[in-house]
Amino acid sequence: MERFARLCEELAEARDDAERFARLCAYFRGVDADDASVAARLLGGGRPPRGIGRTRLRDAALRASGLPRWLFDACHREAGNLAETIALVLPLRQPAPSRSLASWVRERVLPLATLHPDEAAARLVDDWLALDVAARIVHTHLAAGTFRPPVTPALVARALASRDGADAVDVPEAATRERAEATMSRDDARYRITAVLIYAERATPKGYALGKYTFAVWDERDGTRRLTPIAKLDVDGDDDRAALDATVRSTTSERFGPVRSVTPTLVCEISFDAIARSTRRKSGLALRGPRFVRRLPERAVDEAATLASLLALLEGAKGAI
Amino acid sequence: MELIEARPEGLYCPPGDFHIDPWRPVARAVVTHAHGDHARPGSAHYLATREGEHVLRARLPDATIDTIAYGERVVHGGVTVSLHPAGHVLGSAQVRVEYRGEVWVVSGDYKLQHDPTCTAFEPLRAHAFVTESTFGLPIYRWRDPSVVAAEIAQWWRANADAGRTSLLFCYAFGKAQRIAALLANLGAEAIGPLACHGAMIALNDAYRAAGVVLPAIVHASALDPDLASRALVLAPPSAAGTPWLRRFGDFATAFASGWMQVRAARRRRGVDRGFVLSDHVDWPGLGAAIDASAASRVLVTHGDASVVVRWLRERGLAADTLATEFADEGEPEA
Numbered sequence: 216m217e218r219f220a221r222l223c224e225e226l227a228e229a230r231d232d233a234e235r236f237a238r239l240c241a242y243f244r245g246v247d248a249d250d251a252s253v254a255a256r257l258l259g260g261g262r263p264p265r266g267i268g269r270t271r272l273r274d275a276a277l278r279a280s281g282l283p284r285w286l287f288d289a290c291h292r293e294a295g296n297l298a299e300t301i302a303l304v305l306p307l308r309q310p311a312p313s314r315s316l317a318s319w320v321r322e323r324v325l326p327l328a329t330l331h332p333d334e335a336a337a338r339l340v341d342d343w344l345a346l347d348v349a350a351r352i353v354h355t356h357l358a359a360g361t362f363r364p365p366v367t368p369a370l371v372a373r374a375l376a377s378r379d380g381a382d383a384v385d386v387p388e389a390a391t392r393e394r395a396e397a398t399m400s401r402d403d404a405r406y407r408i409t410a411v412l413i414y415a416e417r418a419t420p421k422g423y424a425l426g427k428y429t430f431a432v433w434d435e436r437d438g439t440r441r442l443t444p445i446a447k448l449d450v451d452g453d454d455d456r457a458a459l460d461a462t463v464r465s466t467t468s469e470r471f472g473p474v475r476s477v478t479p480t481l482v483c484e485i486s487f488d489a490i491a492r493s494t495r496r497k498s499g500l501a502l503r504g505p506r507f508v509r510r511l512p513e514r515a516v517d518e519a520a521t522l523a524s525l526l527a528l529l530e531g532a533k534g535a536i
Numbered sequence: 537m538e539l540i541e542a543r544p545e546g547l548y549c550p551p552g553d554f555h556i557d558p559w560r561p562v563a564r565a566v567v568t569h570a571h572g573d574h575a576r577p578g579s580a581h582y583l584a585t586r587e588g589e590h591v592l593r594a595r596l597p598d599a600t601i602d603t604i605a606y607g608e609r610v611v612h613g614g615v616t617v618s619l620h621p622a623g624h625v626l627g628s629a630q631v632r633v634e635y636r637g638e639v640w641v642v643s644g645d646y647k648l649q650h651d652p653t654c655t656a657f658e659p660l661r662a663h664a665f666v667t668e669s670t671f672g673l674p675i676y677r678w679r680d681p682s683v684v685a686a687e688i689a690q691w692w693r694a695n696a697d698a699g700r701t702s703l704l705f706c707y708a709f710g711k712a713q714r715i716a717a718l719l720a721n722l723g724a725e726a727i728g729p730l731a732c733h734g735a736m737i738a739l740n741d742a743y744r745a746a747g748v749v750l751p752a753i754v755h756a757s758a759l760d761p762d763l764a765s766r767a768l769v770l771a772p773p774s775a776a777g778t779p780w781l782r783r784f785g786d787f788a789t790a791f792a793s794g795w796m797q798v799r800a801a802r803r804r805r806g807v808d809r810g811f812v813l814s815d816h817v818d819w820p821g822l823g824a825a826i827d828a829s830a831a832s833r834v835l836v837t838h839g840d841a842s843v844v845v846r847w848l849r850e851r852g853l854a855a856d857t858l859a860t861e862f863a864d865e866g867e868p869e870a
Contacts, residue, residue, distance in 0.1 A: 294798050
């Protein structure tokens with residue numbers, strides 16, 4: 216379990232896909248088929264059934280930390296992330312034998328969903344005390360059903376395939392898709408949504424390389440369903456840009472000067488710091504600090520987020536941001 | 537009348553008629569350590585530790601400085617003043633002030649953790665304890681510095697083997713020298729050369745002049761080009777994202793600071809790795825130092841002061857904030 220948590224941390228901190236691939240390969244080569252299968256399933260987006268709710272998580276951690284509520288909240292404000300706050304305020308890890316990922320998930324994660332909430336909370340505290348900081352964070356996300364893979368399913372599949380000569384590994388099927396609404400969980404103090412690529416623009420007037428990419432969400436305001444742009448971004452990673460450019464070239468439907476309009480086929484995940492109303496934009500919204508996170512090539516275009524869910528974020532966030 | 541009070545120029549002892557770490561020029565300044573927000577130029581006369589004399593003279597070359605050894609007592613206006621190890625950086629001191637039987641201790645910046653480059657924190661009993669609170673939240677809990685140093689070495693080795701220079705950002709005074717010493721203690725110089733940004737050279741020299749054992753650290757521009765990709769280069773945070781970095785081909789970056797405890801802070805820095813190593817006291821250390829002082833009054837300066845004050849009051853201690861102009865964002869640049 217600690218090893219898997221370290222892998223997740225390394226994947227999140229890796230500079231590019233090449234490094235992520237190398238880390239994944241090293242991990243898969245170093246674990247047995249059971250763990251490789253479970254890890255692949257989790258990294259591919261297959262989450263255990265939703266378990267403990269956020270409030271219950273926080274209350275269990277609050278009691279176990281021994282801190283007064285106001286101090287716990289001060290820590291939460293500083294860390295900006297509940298799972299990380301919990302990991303950092305609980306007493307230091309007690310010595311415990313290290314467990315394989317597979318046995319951990321089967322014995323400590325899956326049962327949580329079946330227990331009475333109070334019992335699940337008590338179990339959770341025992342779990343936390345047996346883990347180090349990184350593993351606590353992963354475990355909290357698994358327990359809450361909010362684990363978000365720090366890597367694309369395609370990369371996981373490629374890395375898994377490199378585990379040749381080893382015993383057969385159960386390759387995960389495509390994870391069940393949730394409605395990809397704008398998420399309410401402010402992990403890492405940034406919001407995330409899924410959006411559809413609709414335009415790409417040349418980086419410089421004379422150059423050939425593409426620079427800015429425009430993403431859209433489903434707008435159902437007047438009874439019809441159409442894609443409305445909500446953000447125009449740079450994309451930093453070479454691998455991401457290469458993949459986006461390939462998609463753009465093969466799906467371009469029209470050109471207006473430096474701008475290419477594409478047939479909507481590609482869903483991506485983007486993150487942003489905050490959201491505000493805008494009278495200048497077609498969508499009526501402006502995202503603050505939008506950034507490209509990753510491509511979701513297996514996500515159906517129909518399942519990208521809706522404008523309604525963004526508006527709900529705006530309403531929910533009033534006074535909070 | 538308080539034995540030590542906050543004045544516009546800084547912390548002041550009325551019967552002794554001197555200031556401690558004043559932020560405006562005064563007649564008599566007792567300096568806890570040579571960081572820029574504690575040792576400011578312009579005062580007529582400074583009193584500091586002998587251990588910190590070299591670094592202080594490097595920072596305040598035109599100043600009139602008297603130094604005393606740790607524990608040595610000076611009497612001025614009926615007030616007995618002595619300086620005691622704080623464990624923050626080379627020469628750092630707590631200021632013990634005694635007047636008519638009443639004892640106050642001003643901690644300055646301090647830490648309880650082990651540091652091979654300076655004398656360890658000495659717990660002192662006092663009626664009133666004036667403490668910093670840079671990392672005054674329970675989430676700030678440090679691990680064994682040797683363990684963190686081993687992680688730095690591991691990162692260095694992985695980069696060296698991949699042909700990437702390791703760029704480690706850290707504060708030029710104290711942190712850089714501590715990291716160099718910790719890495720040397722691990723034998724990490726076997727990985728490759730240790731180098732530093734020009735801003736650190738004078739401080740490294742001052743440490744060596746004071747008798748601190750540091751490994752060989754070359755100026756970054758003097759690195760053998762064939763070995764540069766195996767080097768660990770220490771640089772101040774201000775060098776991040778500047779053209780100075782262009783001289784290194786492929787490199788990986790990291791930042792060593794207590795603030796790296798939190799992921800969001802690591803991301804804001806935009807470095808590849810964060811190493812949680814601090815020269816300030818952590819939450820458990822703060823509690824231990826306050827307990828050890830047996831003080832019935834605690835005054836809290838810069839950092840999460842209001843959090844610490846509330847925590848102490850709920851524990852039955854008379855606690856208050858003391859307004860100062862010490863760097864509130866944590867450690868100063870150099």
